[in-house]
Amino acid sequence: MRRFFNYVEITTKITSVFAFAYTLAFLFSRGRSIDAKRTLVFFAAMLLLDLATTALNNFIDSKTNNQKLGFSRSAALFIIILLLASSAALGLYLVYLTDYVVLLLGALCFLTGVLYTFGPVPISRMPLGEIFSGIFYGFFIPFILLYINMPPGEYLNLGISPETISLTVNIFPVLSVLLLSVAPVCLTANIMLANNICDVEKDIGVKRYTLPYYLGNRALYLYAFLFYTVYLSVIVSVALKILPAVTLLSLLTLIPVQRNIGRFFKVQDKNSTFMTAIYNYIIIMGANTVLIFAGGLMR
Secondary structure (H helix, E strand, O other): OHHHHHHOOHHHHHHHHHHHHHHHHHHHHOOOOOOHHHHHHHHHHHHHHHHHHHHHHHHHHHHHHOOOOOOOHHHHHHHHHHHHHHHHHHHHHHHHHOOHHHHHHHHHHHHHHHHOOOOOOOHHHOOOHHHHHHHHHHHHHHHHHHHHHOOOOOOEEEEEOOOOEEEEEOHHHHHHHHHHHHHHHHHHHHHHHHHHHHHHHHHHHOOOOOHHHHHOOHHHHHHHHHHHHHHHHHHHHHHOOOOOHHHHHHHHHHHHHHHHHHHHHHOOOOOOOOHHHHHHHHHHHHHHHHHHHHHHHOO
16 A cells, blocks of 8 residues: 555645645635535545546656656556546546536546646646646636536536537636635645756756746746735735635734745755745645634634
8 A cells, every 4th residue: 555655646635635625615614515425526536536647647757767666567557547547437427416517627637637747748848837737736626626516507607509509607706716726726836836946957857848947046936926926815815705804814824934935945955945835835725724614614
């Protein structure tokens, strides 16, 4: 089991699990009922796809970086196929429980997860990793979870007939999800950005040209900017009554977060300072999740 957990890097799954818990807290704060079956099926499909994506990434990278997988290559490939097949089966069951919107969103997430490291031009080898990881972990997880638990038509309506395809989007509800997602999007992107900043020289050696390669030292300022954007989104969300007022207490986390930003600005090292990006993710997302849940208790 330990070999499997190392292969799929189980400790890195905080981005999907936190985004999931954060969205559940938001549903609770709004007094919305949660469909247990749909929610559990989505969680399992989401987690299995996340595990499969990481395993595939390690499987592909092991061809060039001599990384040990803990399994023979045939066994490692079988694990990937099993994870992907299980995730797809659960995803299709969720579609059966919901509608075609979930099918389209799920298929997009599935395709992106595979193409992240597989194919002629993998996403991970372009300056797009931060954007894709931020959006797919930080926006699509909250949106799909909200969509399957909200009344039909709350966010959008998709009509399909032999003659036409129509899509109606309810602007303010979707904008509220976009604001809610700023925190997980930016924080997830920053973990990827910090990782790529630390690995930029090694990545160039294997012809992987990530965003820091193009930005140079400006990547550090983008890193800090994304953290500050999260705090601004909290203020705006509270002002628009999307989040409960008590969520403003999360602004206090800027003190330890700023300290960690300063440490990373001084030294960008995978072993000593990269973890500050993960610490900041846990600090901010943890505080926001607890405070949003507390806001629901205070309704």
